Amino acid sequence: MRSKRLYTAFFVMALIGIPSVVLAFGSYQDAFDVLYPKAGVGLIGNCGICHQGGGIGNGGQRRNGYGTAFAALPHTGTSTSLAITKIEPLDSDGDTFTNLTEISGKTNPGDVASKPAKILFVDNFRNDSATGASVWQQAGVWSRAGQVLTSSELRVDRALAKPPAGNGALTFSTGVIQTKFNLNAIAVPTPANASIIFGFVSATQYRFVKVTTSQVSIGQVGTMGNDTAGTKVTRPVNLPLDTVHTMKVVITPLGKVSVFINGARAAKATFTFTSNATGKIGYQATKSKTQFDDFLSSK
Numbered sequence: 001m002r003s004k005r006l007y008t009a010f011f012v013m014a015l016i017g018i019p020s021v022v023l024a025f026g027s028y029q030d031a032f033d034v035l036y037p038k039a040g041v042g043l044i045g046n047c048g049i050c051h052q053g054g055g056i057g058n059g060g061q062r063r064n065g066y067g068t069a070f071a072a073l074p075h076t077g078t079s080t081s082l083a084i085t086k087i088e089p090l091d092s093d094g095d096t097f098t099n100l101t102e103i104s105g106k107t108n109p110g111d112v113a114s115k116p117a118k119i120l121f122v123d124n125f126r127n128d129s130a131t132g133a134s135v136w137q138q139a140g141v142w143s144r145a146g147q148v149l150t151s152s153e154l155r156v157d158r159a160l161a162k163p164p165a166g167n168g169a170l171t172f173s174t175g176v177i178q179t180k181f182n183l184n185a186i187a188v189p190t191p192a193n194a195s196i197i198f199g200f201v202s203a204t205q206y207r208f209v210k211v212t213t214s215q216v217s218i219g220q221v222g223t224m225g226n227d228t229a230g231t232k233v234t235r236p237v238n239l240p241l242d243t244v245h246t247m248k249v250v251i252t253p254l255g256k257v258s259v260f261i262n263g264a265r266a267a268k269a270t271f272t273f274t275s276n277a278t279g280k281i282g283y284q285a286t287k288s289k290t291q292f293d294d295f296l297s298s299k
């Protein structure tokens with residue numbers, strides 16, 4: 001009977017001991033959260049910053065690179081915050097971004113698969129001879145006046161950029177393309193329209209996201225891979241003329257294309273992706289005096 005009570009006492013002590021271990025690790029987490037209050041939902045209160053697998057109470061799990069770098073320094077009591085600050089310049093997970101860059105960018109400094117987007121190409125059209133000029137390949141007539149790129153309204157105007165090689169940009173089959181656009185009231189008689197072009201092989205083979213004031217569509221010109229020409233999906237939108245809107249096209253490695261207009265998901269479709277795309281991405285406007293600005297592609 002007595003041995004049973006002893007066993008019970010040890011069992012209770014063991015139970016009490018577990019929270020104290022979690023608390024110890026919690027104090028490191030608290031210091032992190034106080035240092036980086038803007039780190040965001042993905043990092044605040046996330047054991048996976050320091051430990052493989054993440055999850056509550058996984059203090060026993062193996063440390064990742066960031067956790068190892070932290071543990072290698074004096075890190076108890078008042079040293080906790082100092083240790084976290086000291087490892088800011090390191091790239092503990094080897095994904096080429098420093099720990100501080102990752103925390104500021106809301107990605108995990110201990111997870112090589114979590115890293116900030118790499119900007120492949122950007123053009124704000126503020127300088128006729130800068131960034132974009134040498135890489136945009138144009139069809140139709142475009143104007144760069146007023147620090148925006150404006151199509152002619154008389155024909156099919158297509159402006160294509162080829163992000164420089166590197167960062168996996170050679171064939172742009174996955175990544176993010178963003179732009180601002182303004183559907184101009186001058187655009188008659190064809191309904192004002194603006195397109196993002198991607199998966200470009202030639203003028204008769206490419207993919208597009210096209211918006212008008214009332215709809216967004218995702219489709220393809222010509223046959224590529226297992227996809228035939230035509231519009232894959234059309235969804236209603238309400239985009240007033242003479243207003244600057246934003247469009248973001250996210251293309252995943254599995255060929256899923258998601259379109260966000262003014263920050264809200266507007267349409268999605270799935271393509272098969274072929275390896276023969278040239279990597280060119282850009283704009284198109286069909287008989288429409290459309291303005292584009294702040295083009296950005298990232299990976």
Ligand SMILES: [Ca+2]
Nearest residue numbers: 091093095097
């Ligand atoms: Ca890193």
Ligand SMILES: [Ca+2]
Nearest residue numbers: 108109111114
């Ligand atoms: Ca990382």
